[in-house]
Amino acid sequence: MEDKKDIMQIIADANKSVTTGIDSADIEHWVWIHIMGRAYQVPAGLTIMQAMEYAGYKFITSAGCRAGFCGACATMYRKEGEYKLQTAMACQTRVEDGMFLVQIPFAPAQEATYDITKEPYAASTLLEHYPEIARCVACNTCTKACPQDLEVMDYIQDALRGDYKKVAERSFDCIQCGLCAVRCPAEITQFNVGMLARRMYGRYGMTEPEYAKARLTELDQGKYDKEFKKLLAADVEELKKRYAAREREAD
Amino acid sequence: MPTNTVITAANEAFLRRINELSGEKVTRCEQCGICSAGCPLVAEMDRTPAEMMRMVQLGDEDIAKSKTIWICASCFTCTVKCPRGLDPSKVAEALRQLNLRKAVDYIDLMNIPKEEMEILPQIALVSAFRKLTG
Amino acid sequence: MKIPYYPGCSLKTSAKNLEVSALAAAEKLGIEMVEMPRWNCCGTVFSLTSDDLMHHVASVRNLVRVQEMSENGSVDTTNKMVTLCSMCFNTMKSAAKRVRENAEDLVKINSFMDTEPDYNGNVQVLHLLEIIRDMGFDKVSAKVTRPLEGLKIAPYYGCMLIRPKEIGIDDPEDPTIGAQLFKALGAEIVDNPFKKVCCGAYHTVHNKDTVIELAHDILTHAQEEGGEAISTSCPLCAFNLDNRQKEIKEKYLKFKEMPVFYFSQLMTLAFGLGEDACMFEANYVDPRPLLKSKNLL
Numbered sequence: 079m080e081d082k083k084d085i086m087q088i089i090a091d092a093n094k095s096v097t098t099g100i101d102s103a104d105i106e107h108w109v110w111i112h113i114m115g116r117a118y119q120v121p122a123g124l125t126i127m128q129a130m131e132y133a134g135y136k137f138i139t140s141a142g143c144r145a146g147f148c149g150a151c152a153t154m155y156r157k158e159g160e161y162k163l164q165t166a167m168a169c170q171t172r173v174e175d176g177m178f179l180v181q182i183p184f185a186p187a188q189e190a191t192y193d194i195t196k197e198p199y200a201a202s203t204l205l206e207h208y209p210e211i212a213r214c215v216a217c218n219t220c221t222k223a224c225p226q227d228l229e230v231m232d233y234i235q236d237a238l239r240g241d242y243k244k245v246a247e248r249s250f251d252c253i254q255c256g257l258c259a260v261r262c263p264a265e266i267t268q269f270n271v272g273m274l275a276r277r278m279y280g281r282y283g284m285t286e287p288e289y290a291k292a293r294l295t296e297l298d299q300g301k302y303d304k305e306f307k308k309l310l311a312a313d314v315e316e317l318k319k320r321y322a323a324r325e326r327e328a329d
Numbered sequence: 330m331p332t333n334t335v336i337t338a339a340n341e342a343f344l345r346r347i348n349e350l351s352g353e354k355v356t357r358c359e360q361c362g363i364c365s366a367g368c369p370l371v372a373e374m375d376r377t378p379a380e381m382m383r384m385v386q387l388g389d390e391d392i393a394k395s396k397t398i399w400i401c402a403s404c405f406t407c408t409v410k411c412p413r414g415l416d417p418s419k420v421a422e423a424l425r426q427l428n429l430r431k432a433v434d435y436i437d438l439m440n441i442p443k444e445e446m447e448i449l450p451q452i453a454l455v456s457a458f459r460k461l462t463g
Numbered sequence: 464m465k466i467p468y469y470p471g472c473s474l475k476t477s478a479k480n481l482e483v484s485a486l487a488a489a490e491k492l493g494i495e496m497v498e499m500p501r502w503n504c505c506g507t508v509f510s511l512t513s514d515d516l517m518h519h520v521a522s523v524r525n526l527v528r529v530q531e532m533s534e535n536g537s538v539d540t541t542n543k544m545v546t547l548c549s550m551c552f553n554t555m556k557s558a559a560k561r562v563r564e565n566a567e568d569l570v571k572i573n574s575f576m577d578t579e580p581d582y583n584g585n586v587q588v589l590h591l592l593e594i595i596r597d598m599g600f601d602k603v604s605a606k607v608t609r610p611l612e613g614l615k616i617a618p619y620y621g622c623m624l625i626r627p628k629e630i631g632i633d634d635p636e637d638p639t640i641g642a643q644l645f646k647a648l649g650a651e652i653v654d655n656p657f658k659k660v661c662c663g664a665y666h667t668v669h670n671k672d673t674v675i676e677l678a679h680d681i682l683t684h685a686q687e688e689g690g691e692a693i694s695t696s697c698p699l700c701a702f703n704l705d706n707r708q709k710e711i712k713e714k715y716l717k718f719k720e721m722p723v724f725y726f727s728q729l730m731t732l733a734f735g736l737g738e739d740a741c742m743f744e745a746n747y748v749d750p751r752p753l754l755k756s757k758n759l760l
Contacts, residue, residue, distance in 0.1 A: 198447070201476045205454060206446040209438045212454035213462060216503040216521035218578060235503040238451055239475040263517070352513035369661045373673055400673075403508060404661035405626035409635045416627070422511035436669040448706060449668060450477035452550055452699045456507040457665035459518065 109175040126153055126168040126179060140183035146170040149253030152182040152225070165223045165257045185256025187267040190274065199282040201240020208271045211238050213264035220258035220268050226251050230258045230268050237271050242283050245275035340388025347385045350423035357413050358382040364407035364417045373400045378407055378417045385420060398424040399435050399461065429463030436461045464594075465539040467532045468496035469525055471551040471698075472504050478548070478698035478725070480742035485547045485591055485727035487740035491606050494594060496545055497538055499528040507550050507699075508665075509557035516571055522558030523572050526586040527579050542585045545594060547727070549697035553623035556588035556630050590624065592640050592696060592726065593632045600647040608735035610649025613757050616729065617655040617690030618642050619681060621662055621700045635659070641694055641726060648733040653690040657681040662703040671710065674703050679711045682721050691753060692722040694729065701725065705747040722750030732759060 107122035111129060118133040127141060142148035151168035158176030168181065190207035197203045205212060211234055220230035233248035249272030258268040296302065312320070348355055358379075365377035374397040376384065384392035392398070401421035408416045428435070438458060441449075474482040489496050502525050510518035529544040546552040562569040563584045573581045595603060618641030625631035625638045633640045638659060642652045660681055663674035681704060685693050695701050705723035712718050723746065731740040732754070743750050754760040 200447070201451070202447045202449075205449075205451070206443060209441065209446070209454065209458075212438075212451060213458045214504060214521075215506065215517055216524050217517065218524075218576065222578065231503070232501060238455075238504055239472040241475070350512045350514065369677060370663075370673065373670075400666075400670075402661055402664045402666060403511065404622040404664070405635075406622070406659075406661065408627045416511075419511045426512050426515070441668060445668075448477075448702075450698050450702050451472035451504070452478075452507050452548070453665050453667050453702060455472070455504060456550070456699070457668040459506060459508050459510070460665060461669070 109173055109177075111173050111176070112178045114180055115178075120173060122173070122175075124173055126155075126166065126171050126173055126177075127151055129173040130168070130179075130181075140181045141169070144169045147253060149255035150183075152185075152255040152257050153179060154182055154257070155179045163261075165225050165261075167225050167253075167255065170225070182255075182257065182260060185259045185267070185269075187256065187259055187270055189270050192274070194277050194281055197278065199242070199278060201238070203278065204237045204240065204245075204271060204275060207274060208237075208267065210264060210266045211271055214238065214266060215264055217263060219261045219263065220266075223257045223261040225255060225257060226253060228252060233272060233275075234266060234268055237275055242275050242279040245272060246279035246283070249273075249276060336388060339390075343388040343390050344385060346427075347420060347423050350426060351416070351419040353415055353419050355382055355385045355415070355420060358386065358415055359413060361412060363410050363412060367406045367410045368401075369404060369406060370400050370402060378421075381424075382415070382417055382420060385424075393424050393427050395424075397421070398428075403460070425460065429461075432463045434462045438462060464493060465495045465497060465537075466589075466594075467499045467529045467538050467540070467544040469499055469502055469505070469529075469544055469546045469551060469555065471546065471548040473698035474548060478701060480745035481547055481696075481698060481701070481725040481727060483742045484725060484731045484740055487736050488727045488730035488734060489591060491730075491734050491736065492595065492598065492602060494545075494591075496591075497532070499525065499532060499544070502528060505551045505554045505558075507554060509554045516568055516575075519558040519561060519568075520572060520576060522555045523562060523582050524576060524579060525555060526559055526588075527576070527582050529586045530583055531580065542583075543587045543589060545589050545591050547591055547696065549590070549621060549623040549695075550699060552588060552590045553630055559584075559586055559588050560629070590632050590696070592624070592644065595644065596632075596640055600643050603644065603647040603730070604649075607648055607733045609733055609759065611645070611729060611733050611757075611759060612649050614650045614754075614759065615653050615689055615691040616645045616650045616724075617653040617685035617688060617693050618645060618658060618726075619655065619685070619693045619695050619700065619704070620659050621695065621697055622659070622664070624696055625659060641696075644726060645694065645729060648729055650729065650733075653685065653688045655681070655685040655688055655690060655693070657684040662700045664699055664703070667699070667703050667707065671707070674707055675710050675714055678703050678707050679715055679718065682708070682711070683718065686719070686721060690721070692724055692750060694724045694726050696726050708748055720748045722746065722748050722753055724750060 105121045108119050109122045110117055110119055113130055113133060120129040120132050140151050142150035146167055146169060153166045153168040155164050155177045214234050216231060218231045224230050228251060229248050233245045236244035252269055252272050254269045256269055360379055360383060362379045365371055365379040368378050371377055376395045376397040381392055381397055398421045403418045405418055408418050470482055486496055503521055506518055506521045532538050533541045569584050620638045625633050625635045628635050646652055657680055663677040667674045701723055708720055728741050751760055
């Protein structure tokens with residue numbers, strides 16, 4: 079417990095240093111990192127993104143939501159004494175001593191153009207737009223590169239055999255960071271393949287749920303018009319109160 | 330057929346490279362021609378399989394630019410028939426790899442006609458891309 | 464027998480008729496083929512260069528799946544697997560042989576696949592036809608309820624089932640395994656001199672003319688010998704011999720269409736397992752008129 083408290087304190091201190099410009103003399107724990115080949119000493123416990131900002135870098139790209147959802151801050155690194163080339167989202171991963179870091183602001187890739195209403199729901203559609211999936215050597219590098227821990231290689235294999243459902247399920251949490259694509263020896267753009275497969279599955283593979291259909295009918299019939307009017311007329315305080323008291327599904 | 334009688338160091342290096350990549354001792358070929366006689370695709374080739382073996386023996390790098398190496402579909406007919414126990418299909422593969430390892434593609438996989446992509450089985454695409462793209 | 468089964472990509476799409484019929488036929492013979500979990504594409508062609516291990520990783524990864532199935536008891540065979548597609552069979556058997564005989568290659572692949580359990584090098588890759596032969600063709604005959612009487616079949620073997628010698632399941636110069644099987648089903652066998660000539664394989668992607676020529680030769684030679692239909696065990700041969708008849712007809716006006724069966728479709732037919740198990744509707748050249756004319760449907 080004592081340890082945990084210390085760590086939390088370190089993190090809090092470090093974050094404060096970034097946001098408030100606390101005197102570095104007050105920071106107790108430091109790590110050495112390398113950003114694009116240059117060494118910097120930064121407070122321990124910062125995220126990679128915070129550490130880079132502390133070091134003086136300003137993100138004009140390669141940063142977005144800062145919450146692990148947008149996929150903009152793809153990062154690659156090696157650690158001193160290790161041969162593994164690792165990947166991370168800069169906003170979600172804390173710096174560690176001896177990291178050699180580089181940002182991957184963009185994975186060079188062209189997204190196929192298609193009219194989803196005209197594409198046949200067959201294996202050939204994925205192969206036609208992304209024929210390179212047939213070059214997959216099942217090396218599994220993409221899976222190892224995925225910061226979302228998706229089974230990327232498996233969904234590319236599913237794509238090759240036209241199993242849209244499995245691709246959609248396995249790639250659902252993809253944040254399009256592109257790290258799979260930059261590591262792929264077969265030059266596949268996995269994240270785009272997953273996107274097309276999910277769109278196809280959403281349109282042709284999933285059955286429209288009954289409850290959604292019923293709710294749409296209710297909306298058309300004006301069942302909620304009165305409630306909507308009340309909400310639109312409510313002031314900010316009232317909205318805040320109602321937001322806090324709203325019913326939610328379990329996370 | 331090449332007629333060079335002087336084998337240069339470059340010729341020898343080429344022969345060694347192909348021996349190494351293919352795992353075959355190409356110099357063991359006696360030029361009987363059975364590989365060419367049995368090859369179902371020989372009519373499409375600009376060099377017969379036996380010529381390919383001879384050119385490698387002589388270290389003639391032009392064979393790596395031939396049509397032959399791309400026509401060979403690794404059907405192993407020559408492999409089964411060679412009286413010297415050689416495998417010309419491995420030699421053709423080594424020659425293809427010399428090209429493909431420079432990130433050269435022999436086919437344009439982005440421009441296969443749509444109507445073909447709709448019917449071609451995966452087995453055709455995977456094997457074509459393995460053999461013909463780098 | 465309960466054995467791990469590796470389908471391969473095409474068997475889930477263009478060659479669904481091979482999978483459906485083979486699973487039904489095998490079941491009738493007491494062979495339960497259990498699809499392996501998380502299988503990946505075998506690579507379809509075995510890389511032939513001495514230093515190229517990367518292209519064997521895919522096959523070895525599948526062999527790890529077999530090993531796991533043997534260990535966790537989801538099958539009753541040990542370190543054995545069955546395939547239906549000739550190319551998958553050839554690729555995986557070649558990869559299994561390479562890592563079995565080259566300890567150094569096995570170590571390299573195992574250390575590369577650091578997220579998988581180590582492969583032990585012991586898996587035996589089998590083709591369903593081999594398993595049936597080893598059971599004995601008399602066991603096949605015993606299950607026949609509708610002998611294929613009067614049907615003249617020209618078995619076609621192609622390349623990957625019989626070559627190279629150390630991988631093939633039969634005599635590479637004179638294979639007979641198909642003929643023996645169809646004889647056991649009551650069919651008449653026609654020997655096609657082109658039974659082991661390459662169909663042009665993946666040239667069908669970029670060099671269709673070559674495939675048209677080869678397929679035309681293979682089919683017309685079978686017809687000249689009196690064959691009414693041809694058989695295969697490979698989805699790529701099937702595509703080239705069956706679907707490419709469209710182009711053959713355009714080029715050779717005298718050419719007459721000829722049905723191309725998967726070996727397993729003839730088994731389900733002779734075993735009387737019903738048309739659903741034969742999936743003839745998935746064949747490009749519809750074999751049903753021929754079968755009706757022989758009173759087999």
